[in-house]
Amino acid sequence: MSYAPPAESWTDSQAGTETVTVSPSPARADLLVTGATFLTMKPGETTPFVGYMLVDGGKIATIAAGWPPPGATATAMLDARGKIIIPGIVSAHSHLHQSALRGLGADLNTGEWRKAVHVYSVPATDDDLYWFTLHGALGHLLHGITSVFNF
DSSP states (O other): OOOOOOSSEEEETTTTEEEEOOOOOOSEEEEEEEEEEEOOOOTTOOSOEEEEEEEETTEEEEEEESSOOTTOEEEEEEEOTTOEEOOOEEEEEEOGGGGGGTTTTTTSOHHHHHHHHHHHHTTOOHHHHHHHHHHHHHHHHHTTEEEEEEO
16 A cells, blocks of 8 residues: 655644645546545554545555545545544454354353364365355454454
């Protein structure tokens, strides 16, 4: 994912610093998101802001405060007022295929839980595991997890 700030300068009223950037927004992008509250991972950018995002070629081309500059257009547009956009979350330890077993043995100790999981996991077919894994992956996406290390 690339990050290119808008080609303008502005003053951060809280920090009292001016930020000058050099990358202009693309004239036409694939997606234009407006009115969203952004929380970024950009170093030094700790205050959420309402702004816009241009996505071009599957990559973020611009994220900036305010409204897009005149002439910025996109194939698809999304009004995201009242929504929060954050970077995707990484799950460093997932068992996606066990999504069908959520809640199983919540009141059991680890040894008892492993036995309960074994009862349902052993007879599972390859097709079952495919659907369990897909279910787990879609559940992750629903909750903002975009990358996993699956065990």
